[in-house]
Amino acid sequence: MKKLAFLFLIAGIACQQPAQKKEDALYAKADFESTIDGKTTTLYTLENAHGMKVTLTNYGAKIVSILVPDREGKLTDVALGFKSIAEYQTQDAGQGAVVGPYANRIANAQFELNGEVYKLEVNNHKANLHSGTQSFYRQVYEAKELKTADGPAVAMTLISPDGASGFPGNKEVTVTYTLTDKNELKIDYQATTDKACPFNLTNHVYFNLKGEGNGDILDHIVVIDADSTTEVLNNELIPTGKIVSIKGTDMDFSTPHAVGERIDSDMPALAVAGGYDHNYILNKDQEANELTFCASVYEPKSGRYMEVFTTEPAVQFYTGNFLNGTLTGRSGKTYEHRYGLCLETQHYPDSPNHPNFPNTVLEPGDTLNSTTIYKFSVKNN
Template identity: 40%
Template sequence: MMQTQQKPITVEDQTWTEYTLKNDHGMEVNFLDFGGIITSLYTPNHEGEFENVVIGFNDYREYLNNKNFFGALIGRVAGRIENSQFTVNGETYELPANEGAHHLHGGTVGLHNVRYQVELIEGAEMASAVLYHTSMDGEGGYPGTVKFKITYTLTNDNDFSIEYEAFSDKDTILTLTNHSYFNLSGDLKDTVLAHEVEIDAEQFVELDEELIPTGKLLPVRNTVFDFTTAHQIADGVNSGDPQNKVAGDGYDHYFVFDQKKPYNVKVSEPRSGRVLTVKTDQPGMVMYTSNNLDRSLTLKERTSAKYLGVCLETQASPASVSHDGFPSIYLDAHDVYRKTTTFNFSTQA
């Protein structure tokens, strides 16, 4: 029987709960009922040594002002909404701007900083935690009362899946993701520059100087955005490509999946032998290589630094509210939003 655990965490005048899902092989996922934040995730390297492979704060109080969204659930809309506004059924909605003139990751009142009700489920081959939250009509500027049900599941196959379900009583916009920063070196021993990435995508979205999509889908062929065969994150960081430059010498771009391979993304770290494979029914993903992470934060294992993690934000595209031809984030009233992303952890010699 797989294990679940929970312990109270006192954060200023609040009491949170940290939950643990642990499988029979020792893989372990820890998360908070605050923001659904994944605080640590332990997987073995090729020698069987378990280490943490996500970025997390050393002091839980830092999650109260989690500007980098470490490990958090993101919504109602993951990504940037241009000029903090959108139109549904001819009515324009104004959202609070929290990144220049734009609205990022649901704004200041988003899924990253709410408390969830949590239900634990234990089974012989899996352990799950179901997170529930209701966002009222108008909250964060969005129309519709939305009921969220998000399920974290760990299996004995070393699969960690996140299933997102949402139901709105009004036409609205919605796309959800998780904002974990992965680092397969283990315990943040190194940056992710030597991580090798493969993405099943032949197009990516062009960004302007404010990281807002221009409306153009660009081919990856003959660029450092071509991850159809694996190459290092460092290639883009050092490329001088104008699109890498606008993102702060790295990646913060949406890739449109082709669904040609049995997986959407594969990340490997040669020294540890760890391999992370991602499979999702989302239409694409933002890959963010922590280009703007500064050295001011105290993390579990070390101080923060640029390129210390890679985010694999599977989602639809907020550009669809401003441009045609992008994976839509519109959700009709009474339709059920249901998406699943599965992260599999393995090793190679």
């Protein structure tokens, strides 16, 4: 695994601790048992030897909660989300969800493939965002609990028919969540199709290492292994097709910076986005599908530390700029401006309309394979 030099931040000081204190449950499995479109939804729980616990639902293959210890061993939920299937239906189905078949934006809500123009739902300015309002995160997956050599797992499979949300091909997608004894939440994506189709799968989990609903993320210290980005010029955040350097700018996280340190900069790319909401191109071979270090996040008060590794070529770093207090989370606290951050490992936005971007078209007979790992530990200083 390359780029391990970026892990200097934790050398000798990051460690896992067994959980000592558990917070009261805010919901029950029964709150996630429902029927949607004739399919049954429920809640799944993964727990490892350190007491780390992850809950998942097969509605949208969502991460519901991630309970990890702070430096005192106290477990806290660090993922934003809701306490029932009903709330995921009525509030924001994207919280913690698998996004597909194409995450992020597609300009003018259309793309051309093999001589045919495919028109998609317009749901963000003039663009299509996250494949539309009824895409993968509104679907019920078939789920199966597994015991693996790496730890407990849940495999979730979705059959998406030709034309669903405007995308071609009968598509089969399996997302497997595994919780390891290294405090890693591993997400493996696999997909096939019987007709050529652009794919860009990710998870849209929001993190707050202070705990869900416990204030903003401006003091979180971030590192991202990226020196460039896809250029955007306005608040539609559609790439122009140019790759631009961010070295030495207020978007540069190649060395540690607090999120709030430069977020309100007058740098044009930040100003039009209202903060960080950009595709960071990772310093790696963009076509190799190699698992490498992507990013890290440290929250000084709790000591919680998260590392991200991925086979994807890029990551969308988003700082909850559109959170505005209209959503109420699991603990009854409202999600105010910048109360969560996302590190959405991905291919580039609008790739189907930019031949110079890494290919996202999955062909019949081929299999998409992608892995992302969120690894949790603590720093004791």
